Amino acid sequence: MDVSAKITGIKYWPFLCRDLKVYNLSDLDAALSQDGSFILDLYGKKRIALSWWVSAKRTRSYPYARVYDTLSFEGKKVTVIPIIKDEGREGDRDFLQWDTISLMSLLGVYVIIGYYKNAEKSKRYAHKITNQRFDIQYIEEEINRILSYQSDALHWNLSQIEKAGEIGKTALCCYEKISRELGVEMHSKDSAEKRINELIRGKETFMQLSRELAKKAQNRESVTKQPKEKLSGIKATLTIKNYLGGYYFFTCDEVEIENETRYLIEGKHSKQSLIPSLEDIKDGLLKMILFANLKEVKIEGKEYKPIAVLKLTSDFRFSQEKLRSSQIEILKLLKEEARENNFMVRIKDRDLMEMVL
Missing domain, CATH: 3.40.1350 (Trna Endonuclease; Chain: A, domain 1)
Structure with a gap:
């Protein structure tokens, strides 16, 4: 069955959000290792509610639940999503989808498209990595930009899409470095570069590519x-x-x-x-x-x-x-x-x- 609908705005009051721990911006790295969602105190002047996704794929590690926990916060709500997560040849590899960012825009959540910079070698698999860590300096820079950003989440998120190709290239370079340092073989670089090149061609191309992939996934799930x-x-x-x-x-x-x-x-x-x-x-x-x-x-x-x-x-x-x-x-x-x-x-x-x- 095919159902179509429109949505003109979101009105919703959550009741099950957990109490979020407060961290200082200087403790962002520790916060990301301890909590999936938290309040970030910025220089004692402003606060944001921040969540992060372990993977770009929405079916892993309950990212929706992490975002949900920030929805009762009255200030800006931000979520960090890796543009790529490659666990190595013996693990999974996921890419960011435009529809994920679209959903966050509908919810009024500001997206920071991030990338993993460091990781550890798996003790169980020769060609798999674990404990991947974001580039904290980059995340902090984007948070500071959000603080002074005057437009809504939709316009911010569209501007993030404009940078997707550049961020994707940086992510691939980081995975090459991780691969060399840990001696772990990653997934095909050629196929990853093909996806990244699609992003570099611009927002509309990325949106179209992601919509096609989302449509295919939708059709698979429906049966x-x-x-x-x-x-x-x-x-x-x-x-x-x-x-x-x-x-x-x-x-x-x-x-x-x-x-x-x-x-x-x-x-x-x-x-x-x-x-x-x-x-x-x-x-x-x-x-x-x-x-x-x-x-x-x-x-x-x-x-x-x-x-x-x-x-x-x-x-x-x-x-x-x-x-x-x-x-x-x-x-x-x-x-x-x-x-x-x-x-x-x-x-x-x-x-x-x-x-x-």
């Missing part, structure tokens, strides 16, 4: 049911158009049809607990931010009323009596978040709103 998802409805592609005419390609885990209403469902599943982890729930809530703000939702040209649903399932038979106190607190806050932002939460097939916690 593949992941083992972690316990779903029963129709899987769908979801194409969202923003007020500037940009397109974002997502998948909808499940779509249910009821008269003139379409339930757009994001599923999260746990094999080890009665409900999914807090990080999984936050990951799903980032989709709720989008789904709850959709307008003009259409299927084959016909418009329907959309209702966003976060569906939580597990391999265990659900019983409220078996919930831990920490899980009850999570569900209480989740219930408030759903009520405030007009989306549904289902646990198995039960409506969280009808549950007394």
